[in-house]
Amino acid sequence: MHSFGYRANALLTVAVTILALMCAIASLSDNFNSPTPSAQVQVLNINWFQKHQDGNDEISLTLNISANLQSLFTWNTKQVFVFLAAEYETPMNSLNQVSLWDGIIPAKEHAKFWIHTSNKYRFIDQGSNLRGKDFNLTLHWHVMPKTGKMFADKIVMSGYRLPQDYR
Amino acid sequence: MIVTSALIIWKALMCITGSESPVVVVLSGSMEPGFKRGDILFLHMSKDPIRAGEIVVFNVDGREIPIVHRVIKVHERQDTGEVDVLTKGDNNYGDDRLLYAQGQLWLQRHHIMGRAVGFLPYVGWVTIIMTEKPIIKYILIGALGLLVITSKD
Numbered sequence: 001m002h003s004f005g006y007r008a009n010a011l012l013t014v015a016v017t018i019l020a021l022m023c024a025i026a027s028l029s030d031n032f033n034s035p036t037p038s039a040q041v042q043v044l045n046i047n048w049f050q051k052h053q054d055g056n057d058e059i060s061l062t063l064n065i066s067a068n069l070q071s072l073f074t075w076n077t078k079q080v081f082v083f084l085a086a087e088y089e090t091p092m093n094s095l096n097q098v099s100l101w102d103g104i105i106p107a108k109e110h111a112k113f114w115i116h117t118s119n120k121y122r123f124i125d126q127g128s129n130l131r132g133k134d135f136n137l138t139l140h141w142h143v144m145p146k147t148g149k150m151f152a153d154k155i156v157m158s159g160y161r162l163p164q165d166y167r
Numbered sequence: 168m169i170v171t172s173a174l175i176i177w178k179a180l181m182c183i184t185g186s187e188s189p190v191v192v193v194l195s196g197s198m199e200p201g202f203k204r205g206d207i208l209f210l211h212m213s214k215d216p217i218r219a220g221e222i223v224v225f226n227v228d229g230r231e232i233p234i235v236h237r238v239i240k241v242h243e244r245q246d247t248g249e250v251d252v253l254t255k256g257d258n259n260y261g262d263d264r265l266l267y268a269q270g271q272l273w274l275q276r277h278h279i280m281g282r283a284v285g286f287l288p289y290v291g292w293v294t295i296i297m298t299e300k301p302i303i304k305y306i307l308i309g310a311l312g313l314l315v316i317t318s319k320d
Contacts, residue, residue, distance in 0.1 A: 005317075023287060079201055081257060083239070085219045092245060097219035099239035104200070104257065121262070126242050126251070140220040142237075144201045149285040152220060 026076045027148020033074045039067035039139040039155045041084065047118060049130070049166050057130040059123050059162060065101065065139070066114040072143055073108040080105040081142040086123060087156075088135035098123050100137075132164040189281075191224055191233060192291030197256030198222075198235060205292040208235060210281030217241060217250055217276065222283040225254065228268045233280060236263055242273075250276055 047060035065084060072080055083102035090096060100119040105111050140154040193206045202208065210224055217223065217238060224235045239262065240253035251273035255262040264272060297304040 027285070081201060081220075081237075083220060093242045094245040094248075095216075095241065095243040097241040099219055102239070102257075106200070121239060142220055142222070145286075147287055150222075150283070154220075 023147040027145060030074050030076050030143075030145060030148065030151065033072075035069075035071040035153075037067065037069045037072060037141070037153075037155065039065070039069075039157070041065050041137045041139070041157055043160060044116070046163055046167065049163060051128055051166060052124075055128055057125040057128050059130060060118060061100070061123065062116070062118045063101065064114070064116050067112075067139060069105065069111040069141060070108050072141065073111060076145045076148065078144050078146045079107075080111065081144060083140050085138050085140060086135050086160075087138055088133055090125065090127060090129040090133075092127055092129075096125070097138075130162050131166070133162045134158075135160050135162065191235065192294045193235060194232065194295070195256075197259050198237075199258045201257060202235070202286065203288070205290075205295055206286055206288050207291040207294075208283040209285040209287075211284045212279075212281040216243065216248070217252055217279065223252075223254065224280045224283065225274055225278045226280060227266060227278070228271075234263070234266065235283060252276075252279070 042064040043061055044064050045062040047062060049057070049059045051057050063084070067082070069080055069082065081102065081104055083099050085097045085099045087095065087097050099121050100123060101115075101117060102120065103115070105113070136156050136158045137160055138154050138156045140152065143151040189210050191208050191210060193202045193204055193208060196204055208222075208224070219238050219241050222235060222237050224233045226233050234254075236254040236256045236259075238252050239255045240251075242251040244250070252275070253262055253264070253273060267274070297307075
């Protein structure tokens with residue numbers, strides 16, 4: 001009962017249990033954070049708008065994205081993954097979500113940002129439904145912790161519309 | 168003590184998360200710096216629809232090893248509610264179409280095993296070492312066996 005083997009085993013079990021408990025508590029502390037993020041997106045320019053040979057519409061935009069996500073960071077936050085998705089409805093699809101841009105915010109200092117960019121990923125429809133289409137731009141973020149539960153949320157910005165004609 | 172409690176926790180997790188494989192080990196660096204090789208991810212699969220931004224674990228037809236990447240595009244059908252999904256690793260330049268089966272452009276729901284909801288760093292290294300250097304697995308099992316045999320009661 002007092003052999004080295006038993007003592008080593010007991011010690012290891014207690015150590016692992018306490019470590020697991022600490023990770024769980026670290027994660028729980030994230031629940032007390034009530035964030036107040038803000039964001040704004042402007043479509044500066046429609047670069048081009050075409051229909052492909054296979055019948056799918058594609059559009060290229062230049063965007064100005066500004067946001068303040070500093071309140072999302074806690075001591076248990078490793079990074080915040082942020083992305084901007086265009087969301088719209090078509091006759092065939094009840095929901096289309098197309099990610100236009102994403103970025104990684106490694107620290108609180110970088111969480112208040114302003115970026116001028118064309119869409120990083122191609123905005124292609126399944127079909128030819130984009131002319132004159134109303135769409136929302138939603139800024140999503142995913143808080144990735146140092147350990148524990150991940151949180152995700154978003155801000156929906158509506159009122160955007162694509163041009164009526166190809167150009 | 169550790170082995171039995173680990174087994175109990177594993178089985179409990181399987182019941183709670185409702186998935187066959189509730190924990191996966193991150194094997195590649197395609198989701199860095201968020202997930203590094205050796206981290207473990209807790210999975211959960213619910214009937215909720217798949218949405219952009221979620222980190223999903225999926226199997227490509229014909230490949231054994233599941234891949235953990237983020238959903239960047241979703242197209243959900245009006246009538247059936249079925250989805251076409253495109254994924255990409257945060258740290259990869261391009262999307263996952265190169266990883267999908269020949270001619271496959273989208274993932275469907277049945278490819279997806281679960282969503283990552285939480286994670287623990289470094290713990291997965293034990294599994295990686297045991298898979299890549301099986302001799303260590305044998306040494307561990309041998310040592311455990313020895314412990315059981317030589318214990319006094």
